[in-house]
Amino acid sequence: MSTVKITCFADEISHDLEEQLDVLAQEGLAHLELRNVWGKNVLDLTEDELLSIRTILDQRGFTVSSIASPIGKYPVVDDFAPQIAAMQRAIHAAKTVGTPYIRIFSYHPPENGDLDACREEVLLRMKQLTQLAEQNQVILILENDNNLYGSKDDRVLDILQHCNSIALRSAFDPGNFVMNNVKPMEEAYPKLHAYTDYIHVKDATREPKQFVPAGAGEGQIADLLLQLRERGYTGYLSVEPHLQHYLPYASNPKRVVSAVRALKDLLARAEMAWE
Numbered sequence: 001m002s003t004v005k006i007t008c009f010a011d012e013i014s015h016d017l018e019e020q021l022d023v024l025a026q027e028g029l030a031h032l033e034l035r036n037v038w039g040k041n042v043l044d045l046t047e048d049e050l051l052s053i054r055t056i057l058d059q060r061g062f063t064v065s066s067i068a069s070p071i072g073k074y075p076v077v078d079d080f081a082p083q084i085a086a087m088q089r090a091i092h093a094a095k096t097v098g099t100p101y102i103r104i105f106s107y108h109p110p111e112n113g114d115l116d117a118c119r120e121e122v123l124l125r126m127k128q129l130t131q132l133a134e135q136n137q138v139i140l141i142l143e144n145d146n147n148l149y150g151s152k153d154d155r156v157l158d159i160l161q162h163c164n165s166i167a168l169r170s171a172f173d174p175g176n177f178v179m180n181n182v183k184p185m186e187e188a189y190p191k192l193h194a195y196t197d198y199i200h201v202k203d204a205t206r207e208p209k210q211f212v213p214a215g216a217g218e219g220q221i222a223d224l225l226l227q228l229r230e231r232g233y234t235g236y237l238s239v240e241p242h243l244q245h246y247l248p249y250a251s252n253p254k255r256v257v258s259a260v261r262a263l264k265d266l267l268a269r270a271e272m273a274w275e
Helices: 017-026 047-060 081-097 116-136 153-163 174-179 184-195 221-230 252-269
Strands: 003-008 031-034 063-068 101-104 139-143 168-172 196-201 203-206 209-212 236-239
Touching: 003 063, 003 252, 017 031, 017 047, 017 252, 047 081, 063 081, 063 236, 081 101, 081 116, 116 139, 116 153, 116 168, 139 153, 139 196, 153 168, 153 184, 168 184, 174 184, 174 196, 174 203, 184 196, 184 221, 196 221, 221 252, 236 252
Parallel strands: 003 031, 003 236, 031 063, 063 101, 101 139, 139 168, 168 196, 196 236
Antiparallel strands: 203 209
């Protein structure tokens, strides 16, 4: 039986690293996404802060699954030089905390702009970021987030095929596909499975339009897990709760715990082991 790794966007628990780790440890997790710590985005952390994080994680038996950067979550018409600088910081952070993965996005089109009109610029930028990743032996994982060039399956595939590199893979996000009226398992996964090395566990409903715990929405996550089991997937399942609307009166830790436990329940039903 293959064993998957559960990780989590732990900043949805708290800005405090120790509190993040306490809640994850309570749930038996030993991995986390590094996005925001101590009120700072991961790309804004100093060298001393990164080294401190690495020391704390090592002492407590945790590893970082990816650097959850905001690279690419910017208008495609903005100057590209700061994005190259951000990628260099992300690469340094990844190497400091010991992960090969860096989460990225695929750029906002101009306001009221035509997606097709910005395709060439998006692909140019994604290719340059991918080449930088290749040179530094890291792996970019592309999230299919909302309001970006790659918000739908065909455009994600377009980017991945254009860059054609083991240094750019898909961070497959079922919930985001639901939000963009794409059926995750019937439409997106058949196109993207060969490029998918990382999974974001978000589920969603279209009516009302909100994120929900895994299995409670239209993300077809139970079906996704069965497909992953069949292929012998041993990578990360990254819980990104976003349950503020679904559980408006719960605390941040409670929302994260609810999301993690929902995934554990689906894994048990699929007879999949996790660590």
